[in-house]
Amino acid sequence: MEQGRIASRAGQPAAAPLPSVRLVPAESPHLWPTAQAWGELADDASDPNPFFEHWFLAPGLTHLGQSAGAGKLVLETGGQLIGLLPVVRKLAYYGYPFPHFASWLHDNAFCGAPLVRRGFEEPFWQALLGWADGNPGAAMFLHLSHVPADS
Numbered sequence: 328m329e330q331g332r333i334a335s336r337a338g339q340p341a342a343a344p345l346p347s348v349r350l351v352p353a354e355s356p357h358l359w360p361t362a363q364a365w366g367e368l369a370d371d372a373s374d375p376n377p378f379f380e381h382w383f384l385a386p387g388l389t390h391l392g393q394s395a396g397a398g399k400l401v402l403e404t405g406g407q408l409i410g411l412l413p414v415v416r417k418l419a420y421y422g423y424p425f426p427h428f429a430s431w432l433h434d435n436a437f438c439g440a441p442l443v444r445r446g447f448e449e450p451f452w453q454a455l456l457g458w459a460d461g462n463p464g465a466a467m468f469l470h471l472s473h474v475p476a477d478s
Contacts, residue, residue, distance in 0.1 A: 346404040346450055348458040350414070353392035353399075356385070360401055364408045373445040374475070378436035379411060387433045388413060397431040402454055410451040412441035416466060428459060429470040439473030 351358045360368075365381040377383060388397060395415050402410035413431040420427055430439045443451045459469040 344404070345454040345457065346402040346409055346447070348454050349401050349403075350462075351399045351401055353388040353395075353397045356389060359385070359399065360408045360411070365411065368408045368411060368442050368444055371444050372442045373448055374440045374443065376438050376440045376442055378432070378438050379413065379440075379442045383436070384413060387436065388431075391433045392431060395431065400455065400458065402451055404447070404450065407444070409444040409447040410441055410455070412455065414469075416464070417470075420470065425467050426465040427468045427470050428466045430472055430474075432473060437473065438475065439471060440475060441471075 359365075362381045362385075365385075369375065369377075369380040384399075388399070392398075392413065392415075397413055397415040400410075400412045400414055401408065414428050415431040416426070417429050418424065418426050430441070432439055441451070441455075456469070459466070
């Protein structure tokens with residue numbers, strides 16, 4: 328399979344390019360998706376998560392995420408926002424010195440399921456995991472916490 332493309336299944340049209348993935352620091356809100364695009368993503372998410380909607384996550388990242396070094400992974404395809412996941416780079420995993428990326432939640436957020444536009448679930452996960460593999464820095468893995476088992 329050509330890197331950066333989604334594998335096609337037998338009888339399906341040719342694979343589309345993978346969504347672009349960018350890491351936007353919490354201290355750079357001018358680079359975040361617009362509130363409107365973020366709201367449209369939340370409205371069309373396959374698994375709704377109010378804790379990652381603009382009205383909840385933007386203030387949390389602004390006031391708490393900056394000191395933690397948090398940012399947002401923003402996934403887009405064709406100019407459309409198709410996924411969003413706040414992340415942070417951590418140096419330890421349950422007391423062990425295993426540096427990794429982790430989904431970022433503040434103390435008043437209880438669900439870590441990323442916002443993924445309905446119908447883009449497979450390209451979202453392929454692009455997200457491809458990004459994590461291709462940009463590890465010192466990170467050994469990606470830890471997604473507080474994701475419901477049925478997501």
